[in-house]
Amino acid sequence: MQHFFVTPDQVKPPYIYIKGSDVNHMKNVLRMREGEELVVSDGNNQKYLCVVEHFKADEAVVSIRDELPLDTELSSRVYLFQGLPKGDKMELIIQKAVELGVYEVIPVETKRTVVKLDAKKAEKKVSRWNEIAKSAAKQSGRGIVPQVTRVMRYAEAAEYAKELDVVLVPYELAEGMDCTRKIIEGICPGQSVGIFIGPEGGFEKAEVQAAADKGARVITLGRRILRTETAGLTTLSILMYHLES
Template identity: 70%
Template sequence: MHHFFVTPEQVIEDRVYIVGSDVNHMKNVLRMKTGERTEVSDGNNCRYLCEITGYEDDKAVLSILEKKEADTELASRLYLFQGLPKSDKMDLIVQKAVELGAYEVIPVATKRSVVKLDDKKAAKKVERWNSIAESAAKQAGRGIIPKVKQVMSYPEALKYAEMLDVTLIPYELAQGMQETKAQIEAIKSGQSIGIFIGPEGGFEAAEVSAAVESGAAAITLGRRILRTETAGLAMLSVLMFVLET
C-alpha cells in the first residue's frame, strides 16, 4: 500500500488533502483512482488509512477510514552527526539512517572532510538529502519524516549536541569493548542520543578530545576499521536493537 506524508493542517475533520508534487505522483505516475486506499502520516506520529474521494484542481481529497498512532518510532531520538564524506556516500547514509530510526541527520564539516561546500552548494545538497529522507521514511513506514539539518561546523555540532542526554563518538583508537557495552547498556529508553561519525580518515585527536570535554563518551566499534558510511549505520543498528520495545 502506498504511503504519503502531510502536515497536521492538511487533516481537516474526516478528510485529508494532499497537495504539491505528491498529487502528480498519485495521478500520473501511480495512476491511483477514486476508491483506492492508501496510508497517510501527518508527521506528528498519527497514521490514517484513507480512501481517495477524488481530485480537485491541485489537490487530492481522501476520506479517513481509520486513525491510529504510528508504532514505528523509537521512544528515544537518535541524532546522527555525520562527517561530510566524499562522492555520493551521504545519499546512502541518509537513506539507511532513516530506515534504521534516526530522528535527525546532521552533516558536519570536520578537519579531515575532503568535501568543501559553499552555502549555495550546501543548500542544494541538503535539499536533496531531505528528499531522500522523505522517500526512505515512506518506504520504512515511519511516523515522521526525519530532518537533515544544514551543514554545521564541528564546534557548532558539539554545541548542538549539548541538548542531548547521551553523546557517543566511535573512535578507532578507543579501547575497551566492555566499557563500550556498559555505556550502551546504560542508555535508557526515552533518552536522546547523539552519534558522532568522522569522515574518511576519521577524526583528529583534538576533535575527539573536544567532544569528550563537551560530555561525549569515546567508544570502540571493535578491532576492525569501518568505513564512514558503515560506522554510523552500525551504531544505529545496535541502538535500535537495544532500544526497540
C-alpha cells in the first residue's frame, strides 16, 4: 500500500489534503484512482488508513477511514553526526540510517574531511539529502521524516550534542569490547543518543579527546576498521537491537 507524508495542518478530519509533488506522483506515476486505499502519516507520529476521494489540479483529497497503530519509532531519539564522506556515500548513509530508526542526521565537517562545500553547494546537498530521508521514511513505514540538518563544523556539532543524554564516539584505536558492551547496555529507553562518525581517515586524536573531555563515551566496534559508511550504520543497528529487545 502506498505511503505518503503530510504536515499536521493538512489533516482536517474527516479529510486529509495532500499537496505538492506527491499529487503528480499519485496521479501520473502511480496512476491512483478514486476509491484506492493508501496510508498517510502526519510527520508527527500519527498514521491513517485513507481512501482517495478526488483530485484537484494541485491537491489530492483523501478521506480518513481509520487511525493505525504506530510502533515503528525507537524508544530513544538517536542523532547521527556523520563526518562528510566523499562521492555519493552520504546518500546511502542517510537512506539506511532512516531505515534503522535515526531521528536526525547532522553532516559534520571535521579536520580530515576531504569534501569542502560552499554555502550554495551545501544548501543544494542538504535539500537532496532531505528528499532521500523522506523517501526512505515512506519505504520503511516511519511515523516521522527524520531531518537532515545543515552542515556543521566539528566544534559546532559538539556544542549541538551537549544536551544529549549519551554521546558515543566509535574510534578505531579504542579497545575493550566488554566496556563498550556495558555502555550500550546502560542506555535506557527514552534517553537521547548521539553517534559521532568520522569521515574517511577517521577522527584526529585531538577531536576524540575533546569529545571525551565533554563526557562522550569512546567505544570500539570490534577488531576490524570499518569504513565511514559502515561505522554509523553498525552502531545504529546495535542500538536498534538493544532498544527494541
